[in-house]
Amino acid sequence: MPRTSPTGRRRHLARELLHLRETTSLTADAVAKQLGWTPSTLTRIERNDWRIPKVHLVEALLDVYGVTGTRRDELIRFALQARDRGWWSRHKHLSSTAATFIGLEQEAVVAREVSPLRIPDLLQTPEYARALHPTAAGDAAAAIITQRKKVLHEPDPLIYWVIVAESALRQQVGGREAHADQLDHLLELAGLNNVRLQIYPLTAPAPLLDAFIHLTFRHVIDPEAVYVAWPGCEAWHEDPAEVTPFTDRFEELLAAALTRTQSRRLLAEIADQAR
Known part of the structure; x- marks a missing residue:
């Protein structure tokens, strides 16, 4: 099984969500408006500026982008994995x-x-x-x-x-x-x-x-x-x-x-x- 880490999962998830928005040709402002978010909220997600990903925000974005089935399950799993703390976080x-x-x-x-x-x-x-x-x-x-x-x-x-x-x-x-x-x-x-x-x-x-x-x-x-x-x-x-x-x-x-x-x-x- 491939090695994973919360840091890698967060980074990968952010890139995937940005890619999904770009493939739908939606602007960040349009997505934020549809979800009732501020544009900065979406920007932070796509830039991986969130410390602990919120699964419900990921689910909301996947709804907008029409992602279903195993692909949706995989990205939600990434979000859950990204919420873990790596062993290096103990070294302050x-x-x-x-x-x-x-x-x-x-x-x-x-x-x-x-x-x-x-x-x-x-x-x-x-x-x-x-x-x-x-x-x-x-x-x-x-x-x-x-x-x-x-x-x-x-x-x-x-x-x-x-x-x-x-x-x-x-x-x-x-x-x-x-x-x-x-x-x-x-x-x-x-x-x-x-x-x-x-x-x-x-x-x-x-x-x-x-x-x-x-x-x-x-x-x-x-x-x-x-x-x-x-x-x-x-x-x-x-x-x-x-x-x-x-x-x-x-x-x-x-x-x-x-x-x-x-x-x-x-x-x-x-x-x-x-x-």
Whole structure:
């Protein structure tokens, strides 16, 4: 069964409702007037600006658009699923952008990541994660990463393609023992069929300065998205004009990265040196 998340359901439902209105050629003002709503109510729904979807509002829109049968049942089910709270909602310190990203990561089909400064979150051990954060935040960071990593081991796992800088692999985060354990863990995960790890080598003609995660989803109607996170700075992109440069950049970086086989060989060498 495909993975789902409340964040993904809300986003998908909003896109579906917008698409249904557009296919009927009705304006937002006309729909709002027919239902006795203010235009801003419909706008918030179509822009996914509602925190908890109201099922009766969805049913009213489906009535206007003439949606019946299994299609109607499916969209109402999406609305009900969208009212749930994801496990990440318990972590109140997460920014809204980070929470949105984690929620959508849970439902993504493919994730492409570029990581210049550290081993990516989905590949970290708890000890490595704690070492990256101050003591007060370390346990929370490790707990979040442990939960997020489950997408790699589900029956319908996330396809994860990552380019990581060689310098990040050599950095002894948390000390020698933690570093060695982290590299062994990385070797294990790199052996999974759904994980494609490629190293950006120190011999590359230019340093790796990019840091982003690109998500692709199962349904065509759900736009691809990019999450950019640097210390003290984060951004979320869904507009195709903003997402395309990141997809192009990923392809450019692949040309300078080692192949998957070369990367596994180098990773094994670095792990041997760390022990």
